[in-house]
Amino acid sequence: MSEMDKMPKKAPFSMQIDLSKFEKATEEEKRQQDVMSESTTFFKDSMRKLFKNPLAVFSIVVLVCIILLIIIAPKVVPYGYSEMLQVNGVRDKTAQNLAPMTYSEKELEYMEETGEKLFPHIFGTDELCRDYFIRVVYGTRVSLSVGLFASIIVLIIGVLYGSISGYAGGRVDLIMMRVVDIIYSLPDMLVMILLSVVLKEVMPDMPGLLGKLGSNMVAIFMVFGMLYWVGMARLIRGQILSVKENEYVLAARTIGAKPGRIIRRHILPNCLSVIIITTALQIPSAIFTESFLSFIGLGVQAPMPSLGSLANAARGGLNSYPYKLLFPALMICLIVLALNLLGDGLRDALDPKLRK
Amino acid sequence: MSRYVLKRVLLAIVTIFIITLITFFTMNAIPGGPFNSEKASSPEVRAALEKRYNLDKPLGEQYIIYMGNLFHGDLGISTKTGRDIAQTITESFAVSARLGGMAAVVAIFFGIVFGSIAALMRNKLPDRLIVFLSTLATAVPSFVLATLLLYMFCIRFKIFQVWTPEAPNYVLPVIALSLYPMAYITRLTKTSMLDVLNQDYVRTARAKGVMPWKVIFKHALRNALIPVITYVGPMLASILTGSMVIESIFTIGGLGSKFVTGINNRDYPMIMGTTIFLAVLMVVMNLVSDLVYKLVDPRINFD
Numbered sequence: 001m002s003e004m005d006k007m008p009k010k011a012p013f014s015m016q017i018d019l020s021k022f023e024k025a026t027e028e029e030k031r032q033q034d035v036m037s038e039s040t041t042f043f044k045d046s047m048r049k050l051f052k053n054p055l056a057v058f059s060i061v062v063l064v065c066i067i068l069l070i071i072i073a074p075k076v077v078p079y080g081y082s083e084m085l086q087v088n089g090v091r092d093k094t095a096q097n098l099a100p101m102t103y104s105e106k107e108l109e110y111m112e113e114t115g116e117k118l119f120p121h122i123f124g125t126d127e128l129c130r131d132y133f134i135r136v137v138y139g140t141r142v143s144l145s146v147g148l149f150a151s152i153i154v155l156i157i158g159v160l161y162g163s164i165s166g167y168a169g170g171r172v173d174l175i176m177m178r179v180v181d182i183i184y185s186l187p188d189m190l191v192m193i194l195l196s197v198v199l200k201e202v203m204p205d206m207p208g209l210l211g212k213l214g215s216n217m218v219a220i221f222m223v224f225g226m227l228y229w230v231g232m233a234r235l236i237r238g239q240i241l242s243v244k245e246n247e248y249v250l251a252a253r254t255i256g257a258k259p260g261r262i263i264r265r266h267i268l269p270n271c272l273s274v275i276i277i278t279t280a281l282q283i284p285s286a287i288f289t290e291s292f293l294s295f296i297g298l299g300v301q302a303p304m305p306s307l308g309s310l311a312n313a314a315r316g317g318l319n320s321y322p323y324k325l326l327f328p329a330l331m332i333c334l335i336v337l338a339l340n341l342l343g344d345g346l347r348d349a350l351d352p353k354l355r356k
Numbered sequence: 357m358s359r360y361v362l363k364r365v366l367l368a369i370v371t372i373f374i375i376t377l378i379t380f381f382t383m384n385a386i387p388g389g390p391f392n393s394e395k396a397s398s399p400e401v402r403a404a405l406e407k408r409y410n411l412d413k414p415l416g417e418q419y420i421i422y423m424g425n426l427f428h429g430d431l432g433i434s435t436k437t438g439r440d441i442a443q444t445i446t447e448s449f450a451v452s453a454r455l456g457g458m459a460a461v462v463a464i465f466f467g468i469v470f471g472s473i474a475a476l477m478r479n480k481l482p483d484r485l486i487v488f489l490s491t492l493a494t495a496v497p498s499f500v501l502a503t504l505l506l507y508m509f510c511i512r513f514k515i516f517q518v519w520t521p522e523a524p525n526y527v528l529p530v531i532a533l534s535l536y537p538m539a540y541i542t543r544l545t546k547t548s549m550l551d552v553l554n555q556d557y558v559r560t561a562r563a564k565g566v567m568p569w570k571v572i573f574k575h576a577l578r579n580a581l582i583p584v585i586t587y588v589g590p591m592l593a594s595i596l597t598g599s600m601v602i603e604s605i606f607t608i609g610g611l612g613s614k615f616v617t618g619i620n621n622r623d624y625p626m627i628m629g630t631t632i633f634l635a636v637l638m639v640v641m642n643l644v645s646d647l648v649y650k651l652v653d654p655r656i657n658f659d
Contacts, residue, residue, distance in 0.1 A: 178367070185371045187593065187638045189600070190615065190631050191378065197619055198382045288497055295499045296601060296616065311500060315605075318507050325507070329500040337495035 046273075049349040056345025059338035066335060070141045078119050079131035081138040082303035091129075097321060098125040100132075123327050127317065136327050139305040143287050144335065146220060146306070150286040153225035155279050158232025163263050165233065166240030177237070180230045188227050192289070195223045196298045216301045220290055228286075232278055239271040246270075273350035280343035284336040291332055307332045361647065368639045375635040376426075376628070380419050383619070383627045390435035390622045409435055409624075422628065431632075432625035441629040444614065449633070452603070452610035455526060456595045459533035463591065467538045468584065471545025472577060475553065486542060493539035502532035502605045529606045533599055537591045541584060549580040582653050589645025593638040 040048075050056050079085065085095040087106045095104035100123050103111070107118055123132040165176040199219030243249070244267060252262050268275075291308030293299040300306045307328040314324035389411065391402050406412045409432075410421055425432060431441040474486040505528045509515045517525045552558065553576055561575045562568075600612025611630060618626035 181367055182371050182374055185368070185639055185642055186375060186378075187631075187635050189594075190634060191375075193616070193619065194379060194382050194627075194631075198385050201387045284495075291497055292499065292601065295497075296604070308497075308499075311503070315503055318503065319511055322507055325500070325503055329497075329504070332497055332500065333492075333495045336497075337492065340491065340495060 046349040050345055053345045053348065055341045056349070059341040059345070062334060062338040063342065066140065066144070066331075066338075070137055070144065073137045074134065077131065077134050077137075079134050081135050081305060082130065084129040085125065085131065093129065095121075095125050095129040097127055097317070100124045100323060124321075124323070126313070126324065132324065132327070135305045135310060136307075136331060139307045139310045139328055140331050140335070142217070142300055142304060142306040143290055143308070143332070146217065146290040147283040147287040147335075147339075150221055150224040150228075150290070151279050151282040153221055154229045154232050154282055154286075155275065157225055157229035159236050159268070159275065161229065162233035162236025163240055163268065166237035167244060167259060167263055167267070169241075173237075177234075180233055183227065183230045184234075186227070189292075191227060192223050192293065193296070193298060195226070196220060196293060199223065216299060217304075220293060220299065224286060224289065228282070232275075232282070235274055235278055236271060239274050240267055243267050243270045277343060277347045277350060280339065280346050284339040284343070287332065287336060287339075357650075360650070364643055364646065368643050371639050372632070372635055376423065376632060377419075379628055379631045380422065381415070383622075383624060384415055386619075386622065388622050390624060405435075411624075426632070431629040434623055434626050436621045436623045436626070441625050444626070445611065445629055445633050448609060448611045448614050451608060452596060452599055452612065455529055455533065455603075455608065455610065456592065456599055458526065458530045459595050459599075460537070460588075460592055462530060463534040463537040463541060463595075464584075464588065466534075467541025468545050468577075468581070470538075471542040472549055472572070472580075474542065474546040475549035475580075476572065478550065487546075490539035490542045493535050494543075496535070498532055498536060499601045499605060501535060502529070502602050505532055506605060529599075529602050529608065532602050532605075533595055537587075537595065540591075541587065544584055544587060545580060548583045549576060552576045552580045555579075582649065585652065586645060586649050589641040589643075592641050596634065596637065 085092045085104070085107075087104075087110045092104055092106045094106050098104060098121055101120055102124065103118065103121070104125075110116075111118055121131050121133065123136060126132050126135065161176065161180075165173045165180075168176075196216070196219050199222060240263075249262060249266050252266050257265075287307075290299060290306060291311070294306045294308030295312045297309075297312065299309055310328035311325055311332070314321070314328070318325060389406075390409070391405050391411075403412070410418055413421070422432070429442075431445070433440055434444065437444075470486050470490070474483040477483045509528055510517065516528055558571060558575050561571045566575070596611070599610055600616065602608075603610040603612045604616070611634065614626060615630040615634075617623075618630060
């Protein structure tokens with residue numbers, strides 16, 4: 001027995017434990033206590049759960065395919081989304097409303113003459129002799145980026161507002177939440193239409209990336225940001241109200257951490273699952289709204305296509321060219337479906353309690 | 357309770373007031389006025405017209421005049437057609453309300469039926485089918501659905517005429533309008549029904565030998581419908597505004613189309629009238645559904 005294990009002399013009526021009655025654990029017994037599995041983080045564990053969900057995996061695959069398509073297709077397909085088809089440098093007027101996978105008369109002539117193979121029009125062409133496939137690809141690009149950016153805007157405003165309101169509490173919270181209540185009960189579609197008309201007309205031409213997107217697109221982002229952050233703000237506030245009662249927040253406050261630091265380091269990481277899930281489910285709703293606005297003619301500026309405006313344009317020739325509606329419509333459905341399923345999967349993986 | 361009701365009513369009034377403010381000043385911010393498009397009109401005629409509609413006064417004063425008239429129940433007359441706004445709204449709302457009402461009834465009824473079936477036959481074929489279809493239905497935008505229906509049934513197979521108020525020609529717009537809320541209610545009913553079926557009082561009812569149908573209808577369904585009630589208010593609102601697109605696809609002259617043409621014509625009284633009308637409708641519906649929710653479920657406390 002080493003010096004440390006020796007007991008001091010026991011007092012007669014003391015409750016002190018008599019160490020001599022205990023045995024030391026053998027090496028084998030110690031090994032039984034070893035943790036065999038690798039330690040895992042919360043994030044890793046949820047990702048594992050997510051990848052076990054077949055629907056979520058399916059939707060990730062679909063989304064990756066669509067993203068690859070919209071990145072690669074414009075590089076491979078030799079046509080532009082706004083350019084009318086040309087054969088040998090001359091505008092090809094026979095290439096109007098071609099059916100999928102066909103060539104126009106001039107193109108056939110040209111191919112016979114030179115023996116060169118032209119890139120096929122996978123989805124045909126539209127009434128202005130533009131390649132429809134590349135238009136759908138660009139439309140998908142526009143719709144997806146609207147969904148993504150609009151959701152990011154909603155995320156930023158919602159998280160900032162919600163966390164301030166939830167953390168401050170008291171009168172600040174009361175006033176901030178009344179504002180949210182009012183915006184929440186605005187008829188969103190009416191305000192949306194009104195604001196996008198105004199912003200479209202008032203917005204000056206902007207330089208750089210924003211100018212390239214067109215003022216309509218920026219208007220959509222702004223309107224979306226202005227109206228839809230309230231749902232996020234409410235959720236975040238609710239989360240923060242419950243998280244801030246925890247002891248570790250009290251501890252942080254006791255040692256004098258500033259409110260900003262407490263929110264950033266201690267509270268927000270604990271609200272992360274709610275934030276991720278809500279953002280994921282916000283994207284399809286943004287895409288829906290954008291396509292709705294484009295459909296009634298308030299969305300992106302021509303000649304830039306979006307899935308909604310393509311669907312709207314297809315209505316004119318519905319009788320003769322129904323496939324023109326089908327392609328953008330299928331694309332919207334596919335994206336929204338995949339995002340919805342992914343959002344559901346994320347919710348189940350990150351926070352099973354939220355399942356409703 | 358009465359404090360809660362008072363608070364909500366006050367909030368509703370503030371909301372409507374803010375909507376009138378937003379609408380009034382944003383619509384005036386749109387470049388162009390109601391009489392700019394008439395090329396033939398001389399400056400004198402235009403000035404006279406603007407004077408008649410009070411457009412020559414400063415914006416703030418115009419707003420006060422408008423609000424004053426509004427409190428007398430006067431929505432003004434259209435700058436485009438010269439017709440009474442209130443009358444136009446009542447006429448076109450009759451069309452929209454009929455369509456929206458039918459869509460709402462269809463959505464609620466079938467949503468509850470399908471949701472209950474899915475919950476009661478959990479993980480069996482009908483449940484999987486219903487879940488699959490309702491997931492699919494939430495991914496189809498209503499305008500795509502409406503256009504496809506129009507193409508299939510009116511153009512291809514000529515089963516229905518495009519739109520007349522007589523049966524059965526409003527079947528297609530009703531389907532297009534009701535599919536999304538129906539899918540949503542189905543999901544809502546299913547989850548809350550599953551929740552209720554696991555409750556102790558359902559088990560007790562079963563244990564004491566209550567007939568299965570009575571357990572389902574009296575004990576389970578009545579409690580499972582509480583969350584559905586909260587959705588009905590917002591749903592009616594979204595059906596009424598969502599009908600804008602459906603109305604334009606099926607060329608139905610409803611309220612939504614009046615709003616959009618109003619904006620295009622810079623028909624200020626029309627924009628204000630339709631917005632206020634719809635806003636009041638929505639705010640009241642949300643209010644009622646929240647109050648009913650609290651009434652049917654005494655467990656919810658009033659804050």
